[in-house]
Amino acid sequence: MSADGRKGGGRDADVVVVGAGAAGLWAAAACARAGRDVLLLEKTPRAGTKVLASGGTRCNLTTTLGPDEAARLFGTKGERFLRGAFRGLPPVAVRGHFEALGVATVDAPLDKVFPASQRAVDVRDALLRDAREAGARVRYDAPVADVRREGDAWCVELAGDANRVDGGGEVVRAPRALLCPGGMSYPRTGTTGDGYAWLERLGCELIDPVPALAPLSSDAPWVHDLSGIAVQDAVCTLFDASGAKLGARERPVLFTHRGLSGPGAMDLSVHVARAHAAAVKRGAVPPAMRLSIDLVPTVDREALRARLIEAGRVPGRPRLARALGGELPRRLIDAACAQAGVPSNPPAADIGKADRHALVEALKGLDVPIDGTLGFDFAEVTAGGLALHEVSPATMELRAHAGLHVFGELLDLDGPIGGLNFQSAFATAELAARAAAR
Ligand SMILES: Cc1cc2nc3c(=O)[nH]c(=O)nc-3n(C[C@H](O)[C@H](O)[C@H](O)COP(=O)(O)OP(=O)(O)OC[C@H]3O[C@@H](n4cnc5c(N)ncnc54)[C@H](O)[C@@H]3O)c2cc1C
Numbered sequence: 001m002s003a004d005g006r007k008g009g010g011r012d013a014d015v016v017v018v019g020a021g022a023a024g025l026w027a028a029a030a031c032a033r034a035g036r037d038v039l040l041l042e043k044t045p046r047a048g049t050k051v052l053a054s055g056g057t058r059c060n061l062t063t064t065l066g067p068d069e070a071a072r073l074f075g076t077k078g079e080r081f082l083r084g085a086f087r088g089l090p091p092v093a094v095r096g097h098f099e100a101l102g103v104a105t106v107d108a109p110l111d112k113v114f115p116a117s118q119r120a121v122d123v124r125d126a127l128l129r130d131a132r133e134a135g136a137r138v139r140y141d142a143p144v145a146d147v148r149r150e151g152d153a154w155c156v157e158l159a160g161d162a163n164r165v166d167g168g169g170e171v172v173r174a175p176r177a178l179l180c181p182g183g184m185s186y187p188r189t190g191t192t193g194d195g196y197a198w199l200e201r202l203g204c205e206l207i208d209p210v211p212a213l214a215p216l217s218s219d220a221p222w223v224h225d226l227s228g229i230a231v232q233d234a235v236c237t238l239f240d241a242s243g244a245k246l247g248a249r250e251r252p253v254l255f256t257h258r259g260l261s262g263p264g265a266m267d268l269s270v271h272v273a274r275a276h277a278a279a280v281k282r283g284a285v286p287p288a289m290r291l292s293i294d295l296v297p298t299v300d301r302e303a304l305r306a307r308l309i310e311a312g313r314v315p316g317r318p319r320l321a322r323a324l325g326g327e328l329p330r331r332l333i334d335a336a337c338a339q340a341g342v343p344s345n346p347p348a349a350d351i352g353k354a355d356r357h358a359l360v361e362a363l364k365g366l367d368v369p370i371d372g373t374l375g376f377d378f379a380e381v382t383a384g385g386l387a388l389h390e391v392s393p394a395t396m397e398l399r400a401h402a403g404l405h406v407f408g409e410l411l412d413l414d415g416p417i418g419g420l421n422f423q424s425a426f427a428t429a430e431l432a433a434r435a436a437a438r
């Protein structure tokens with residue numbers, strides 16, 4: 001140590017990691033295990049706040065999908081960037097890592113993996129314990145304000161100290177800096193997009209951040225009236241005002257008092273957010289959109305038509321709800337009838353050809369008008385962030401800034417619901433840590 005308390009060469013650590021979230025905890029543990037002196041700086045008084053909140057406090061920590069299938073869910077650019085990371089640390093290895101840390105895991109529907117305890121706190125505690133036991137030092141209440149290069153060191157400056165005469169903050173120096181302060185979703189947890197400004201000052205290209213995995217808002221009162229109704233088997237398709245298809249997802253959807261939630265709606269929300277952000281930038285009115293919900297995805301139009309005709313011939317005059325098998329909630333059937341312009345739950349025998357056609361169309365595509373998302377406050381992740389071409393996909397090191405690695409949600413990466421975003425945080429953290437420890 002030098003006289004000012006620094007280690008040899010004017011450094012405070014071999015590696016400084018900014019942000020003790022999913023990615024930072026993983027990277028700090030991996031670097032420290034490889035023998036590096038690691039200092040992990042966290043803005044808030046605790047680590048892994050989003051891990052604690054994740055999966056409805058159960059933490060969907062990864063997926064049962066294989067690495068290539070999982071990477072494909074991040075879109076063309078994301079897939080190209082993540083393929084190597086996911087092959088290097090496949091979902092099955094993330095699972096194995098947690099099992100080795102004492103967190104047994106279980107499969108769940110829709111390709112999800114949860115801790116067997118169903119407790120997110122077990123995942124967070126395991127990550128933190130792993131980092132500490134490997135020797136990483138964790139410093140809380142240490143909000144980073146800037147990151148810059150001075151000589152051969154990365155200088156990580158903490159927010160200004162009111163007690164200092166110059167108002168400046170303490171500076172931590174290290175030859176390698178790992179930046180993973182997250183995006184700007186759920187800002188109340190501490191992620192307020194701080195990293196974007198540091199990267200901008202370093203001359204890096206940023207893709208405008210927009211909320212992703214957010215509930216959708218609708219101003220239609222009939223939608224609010226269906227609040228609480230979930231459609232487990234639904235295919236959701238998002239269309240813009242011109243009728244162009246923006247995306248589709250076969251996932252459950254939930255009606256809420258503000259619009260739509262559930263994975264079917266949230267997975268598509270990024271398209272709504274992007275279109276709205278683009279309109280705001282142009283000073284234009286945000287575009288109208290609609291989410292079309294196929295309420296009976298396992299029955300095609302022809303078979304549905306045949307079923308209604310057949311029900312019309314059955315003695316006892318069964319009504320529409322019974323003809324459909326009695327599984328769809330009545331209020332939802334009424335909404336489809338209203339969209340089709342037919343009376344509520346009519347006897348099947350009374351449904352004429354034109355009405356039958358309109359009903360089949362409404363059941364195969366109940367149109368919910370969408371006017372936006374609930375924004376960053378309710379978004380599970382941030383789409384946009386550091387442009388991927390700035391980063392080496394093998395090491396997460398910035399191409400223009402040797403020794404500086406960026407990973408996790410700060411990157412322009414966002415996957416759908418299902419453990420994919422933790423998978424991305426862990427896999428990119430692993431590559432950054434391996435490179436930084438070399
Ligand atoms: C409600 C909710 C539920 C979710 N559920 C799931 C799920 O079940 N499965 C899944 O895969 N994904 C889920 N996600 C997404 C997942 O939480 C993120 O993808 C993941 O946490 C990103 O990891 P990260 O380490 O990059 O960022 P974060 O986990 O956000 O960590 C960033 C850390 O950096 C700290 N920080 C920020 N600024 C500074 C600064 N200036 N100085 C120092 N530290 C700073 C923050 O306080 C935070 O601790 C969920 C998200 C939310 C909000």
